[in-house]
Amino acid sequence: MTSPPTGLRFDDALAIVRDVAVSHRLETETLALSRTHGRILAADVHAPLSLPPFDNSAMDGFALRHADLQDGETTLQLAGEQFAGRALGLAVAPGQCLRITTGAPMPAGADTVVIKENSRVDGDLVTFVAGAVPPGSNVRRAGEDVAAGELVLRAGSLLTPARVSLAASMGLASLPIVRRPTVAVFSSGDELVEPGMALAPGEIYDSNRELLMGLLRADGLEPTAWPRLPDDPKRVEIALRDAACAFDIVITCGAVSAGEKDHIPAVLAQFGQTHFWKVKMKPGMPLLFGSLDQARVLGLPGNPVSVFATYLSFGRALVDGLQGRSEARLAERAQLVAPVDKEHARREFIRARVFCDDHGVLRADPNPATGSHRLRAVADSNALIVIPDGPQRLAAGEVVEVLRYA
Numbered sequence: 001m002t003s004p005p006t007g008l009r010f011d012d013a014l015a016i017v018r019d020v021a022v023s024h025r026l027e028t029e030t031l032a033l034s035r036t037h038g039r040i041l042a043a044d045v046h047a048p049l050s051l052p053p054f055d056n057s058a059m060d061g062f063a064l065r066h067a068d069l070q071d072g073e074t075t076l077q078l079a080g081e082q083f084a085g086r087a088l089g090l091a092v093a094p095g096q097c098l099r100i101t102t103g104a105p106m107p108a109g110a111d112t113v114v115i116k117e118n119s120r121v122d123g124d125l126v127t128f129v130a131g132a133v134p135p136g137s138n139v140r141r142a143g144e145d146v147a148a149g150e151l152v153l154r155a156g157s158l159l160t161p162a163r164v165s166l167a168a169s170m171g172l173a174s175l176p177i178v179r180r181p182t183v184a185v186f187s188s189g190d191e192l193v194e195p196g197m198a199l200a201p202g203e204i205y206d207s208n209r210e211l212l213m214g215l216l217r218a219d220g221l222e223p224t225a226w227p228r229l230p231d232d233p234k235r236v237e238i239a240l241r242d243a244a245c246a247f248d249i250v251i252t253c254g255a256v257s258a259g260e261k262d263h264i265p266a267v268l269a270q271f272g273q274t275h276f277w278k279v280k281m282k283p284g285m286p287l288l289f290g291s292l293d294q295a296r297v298l299g300l301p302g303n304p305v306s307v308f309a310t311y312l313s314f315g316r317a318l319v320d321g322l323q324g325r326s327e328a329r330l331a332e333r334a335q336l337v338a339p340v341d342k343e344h345a346r347r348e349f350i351r352a353r354v355f356c357d358d359h360g361v362l363r364a365d366p367n368p369a370t371g372s373h374r375l376r377a378v379a380d381s382n383a384l385i386v387i388p389d390g391p392q393r394l395a396a397g398e399v400v401e402v403l404r405y406a
């Protein structure tokens with residue numbers, strides 16, 4: 001057996017996560033439109049009809065023939081009404097106009113709408129005040145937004161409210177969606193206690209569970225928290241194998257480093273496959289990635305800041321890849337408020353407060369806290385600054401990539 005890749009460069013590790021995820025893309029399901037918000041589209045959608053589907057009025061007013069309008073005032077005969085709703089099949093003859101409302105189909109013969117505010121009605125005569133009205137004014141043309149047959153939504157794109165609404169406007173009642181991965185979340189460690197319980201000396205409260213559950217929910221998933229894993233190899237094995245036969249993703253935190261009680265890498269190596277273990281990043285170096293039964297397993301280190309850095313970069317890539325998301329997430333950049341230096345070769349993630357200054361420039365103020373256990377500095381911040389691989393000496397004002405989480 002060849003030993004798994006270890007000590008990978010950040011980009012190489014990310015490429016492995018993406019490749020494995022894409023090759024395990026989840027199946028397609030057809031969902032009612034109202035269930036597709038925030039999901040990933042599984043197939044291209046071509047417009048089944050044009051938008052607008054017919055020429056219609058953009059304003060409340062009168063439909064008429066532009067050729068009938070004179071330089072001064074013009075009086076035309078009111079020949080009927082076409083309100084938004086079923087087309088009545090009315091026509092406008094020379095010298096006539098028709099009362100019309102926004103969204104109503106244009107009557108045959110009419111090419112222009114003059115707004116109500118520029119008219120005077122007297123019985124069945126309507127006088128239009130002087131003023132140039134270009135031909136075609138206030139008319140929305142069939143197909144000017146979307147032509148029937150056109151590719152309007154691409155496979156792999158995120159269904160935003162606007163895109164779901166576009167599908168609705170074309171009459172689509174359901175869409176093909178990639179199934180969302182099911183996720184089992186484990187925290188591990190004999191020192192961990194549920195909030196609400198009393199602490200014995202040496203114990204701490206489990207904070208990573210809420211961190212991971214919240215991050216996964218914010219990414220549109222419905223994760224399941226499993227009971228905490230004790231630092232016992234047999235029980236780790238049983239719980240992980242159990243979860244791995246029922247979930248698409250198993251995320252653990254803690255017990256992936258080189259300590260005597262870090263049993264997860266060995267369980268994965270024995271019963272599954274390790275795609276890599278240890279990445280040149282800070283924090284988060286002991287990150288573990290593999291496959292076990294039907295699940296992809298992501299073993300995150302236990303320190304809260306490591307959980308953040310590894311989830312935002314690798315966890316998200318896994319979640320996106322399994323859903324076939326091909327639309328890249330917006331890469332954000334900001335100007336450093338203070339200089340940042342590092343000597344080591346690893347990619348580094350630093351807590352920061354990102355804000356928009358008075359000139360409209362996004363700026364990142366690095367938090368001086370060091371130590372990947374310091375959760376409060378994460379809570380006081382709203383982003384991680386990404387400091388590239390290799391020694392860096394970044395001055396204030398330099399532009400860095402930021403991963404915003406709040």
Ligand code: AMP
Pocket residue numbers: 187188189191192204205206207208209253254255256257259301302303304373
């Ligand atoms: P480990 O990766 O298991 O060596 O854990 C690294 C550090 O993170 C230790 O100080 C653990 O106590 C802490 N830690 C691990 N899991 C959690 C958790 N779920 N909540 C809070 N701290 C944790």
Ligand code: MG
Pocket residue numbers: 188189190254255261302
């Ligand atoms: Mg531990």
